[in-house]
Amino acid sequence: MNYLINLTLTQMGFWITWALIPIVVEIIPSLISALHLMRQSRHLRQLEAPAKLPFISVIVPVYNSEETLFACLQSINDSTYPNRNMQIVLADNQSTDDSFGAYARAQNHFDLNLQLMRTAQGKAKALNGAIYQCIGTYIINIDSDGVLEKNALMNMVLHFENDIDLAALTGTILTQRHQIKQTPKRWLRFLQKTEYFEYAQAFLSGRTIESNKNELFTMSGAFSAFRKSTLVDTFMYNTDTVGEDTDMTFQVRQRLKQKVMLCADAIFYIEPLESLEQLYKQRQRWMRGELEVSKEYMQHNATLGNFFNNFLVRRMMIDHTFVFPKMIWMFASVVLLFFRYSPVVLGLSYVVIYLLYVFVSLVNYVSVGRLLQKFPDEQKFYHSIRWVVWSLPLYNFFVSWIRLVGVINSMSLPGVWNTATFTTEARSAKHVVGQDARYLRQKKGSEWNH
Incomplete structure (x- = not known):
């Protein structure tokens, strides 16, 4: 016992x-x-509106965005932030579809200050090229495959205007719930709902806590904002890493010693996952970006x-x-x-x-x-x-x-x-395991013969 x-x-x-x-x-x-x-x-701060709203610049990197660009620009037009106080710069980095056609349609439909420029391929290069065209007090980046919640731009600007020490903000990213509801495949809809829940907890819980400590790891590349005076003091977006958004976060906080926070009430809606393959590649890309940036900024204290x-x-x-x-x-x-x-x-x-x-x-x-x-x-x-x-x-x-x-x-x-x-690497792993198993069986068989 x-x-x-x-x-x-x-x-x-x-x-x-x-x-x-x-x-x-x-x-x-x-x-x-x-x-x-x-x-x-329970004690959320009430923001005061300024006597006069500042002029802002919105950068939209465009790459083969024919199907989503018009909806993205419509969300800017429908925003509560006045159109007369906005400049929208579309940075087309070598699209091969009819993204220009979507831009032309938007010009005819919306009363927006739109301009299109051509840049070298790559999101970081597109952003860097567009920054020099911006004349706003604040520069806001949004992806072309998502849409803004109508108060998102206004809420971001109010946070800047109420905190003079604030250098940069990232918005809250959520997936589009109506697209999730329309997904016919049950297993994919399950994955998308889990992704939505993950994003909600990651931004409105995890990143909110990080933000309060000024320890935000990454400003989302899908929706982030800067004081122009801060952005021009950086080395711009790093074109040598897949984590250019994380690198920019560390430039502002570590190198410039300025404050980076989350704007929880500024929501940007992105498209939900289309497949397990997309999740597999997306998370590996995020991981690679984390490692590349961390290696750069923690060489002496790791x-x-x-x-x-x-x-x-x-x-x-x-x-x-x-x-x-x-x-x-x-x-x-x-x-x-x-x-x-x-x-x-x-x-x-x-x-x-x-x-x-x-x-x-x-x-x-x-x-x-x-x-x-x-x-x-x-x-x-x-x-x-x-x-x-x-x-x-x-x-x-x-x-x-x-x-x-x-x-x-x-x-x-x-x-x-x-x-x-994921499918390619799974097949490769299966092939390697199969080879090893055959080798062990052959070796065992030869030992029995001896």
């Missing part, structure tokens, strides 16, 4: 030790942040001793280093069964960790719901998919594996962006 008790305690002790990593590093900080956010949401006083070190540890324990948990479970570890104890340890992540998602769900009070239609849709709190931990676990693949591809293919799809 004593033997069984000691064995159980030993096994539980082993897994409790492993469980402490996500509990201490992720779950407890997330709970503290979520509770702080809930308290903060030590474990800076974990608590340098948010970038913490971010790299949580996003990258702690991916490996997750991998160990998964494969070690199978191995430990052969060492007579109780499958019940192993299973319960995973259930406990999963339920803790669900609890974090639930607390974040409540706090994000409060921040969406200004947007009743959005809040209603968000509440209608509250069941995602149960699937989000599994989704995040799956995405963490994609990020790990992104880390490996970044190391094995330096300087080359990986364009392989």
Whole structure:
């Protein structure tokens, strides 16, 4: 009996030790942040409108945007910010479709100050070229495949006008709920709803907390804004990285020592995921951008001793280093069964960790719901998919594996962006595993013959 008790305690002790990593590093900080956010949401600051609204410039990088550009420009036209106070610069970086036709139609339909310019290919180059054409006090970038919430531009400008120390802002990114509802495939609609929930929690919970500490990691490339006086002091967008938006964030905060924040009530709607392939490539690209920018800005302080006083070190540890324990948990479970570890104890340890992540998602769900009070239609849709709190931990676990693949591809293919799809790499992995299995069978067979 004593033997069984000691064995159980030993096994539980082993897994409790492993469980402490996500509990201490992720779950407890997330709970503290979520509770702080809930308290903060009760005391939202009221912004004062200036006597005279400033003139702003809106940059729209265009690349093969024939199908989405008109709707994007219509959202600018329908904005509550006066058209007479806006300059819209379309930076076409070598489109091969009829994006110009969409621009021409918009010119005929809307009373907007529109101008089109040709730039070299690449989003960073398009933005850099357009910046020199901007004459507004504030420069706002939006992607051509999304649409603005009608108050988004006004809310961004008001945040700038009410805080003279604010140098740059990023908006809240959500996927277009009406497109999600129209998706015919059930599994894809499930993925899109999970993505919507992920974006809502990432921006209105995670990035809000980062913003309050002036530790925002990335201004979204889809929707961000700057004081022009700040932007011209930077080195412009970095054309040598896929994470030009992250690089710009660090330029403003690290090099210029200025404040970068999230504008939670400025929403930009993007198109939902079209496939698992798109998610696979998108998250690898984000991971590669993170690694490239982090390498540039943490060369001299990338030590474990800076974990608590340098948010970038913490971010790299949580996003990258702690991916490996997750991998160990998964494969070690199978191995430990052969060492007579109780499958019940192993299973319960995973259930406990999963339920803790669900609890974090639930607390974040409540706090994000409060921040969406200004947007009743959005809040209603968000509440209608509250069941995602149960699937989000599994989704995040799956995405963490994609990020790990992104880390490996970044190391094995330096300087080359990986364009392989999930299907292609899965077939390649299956082929390699099949070759290894055949080799082992052949080797085993030759040993038996001898």
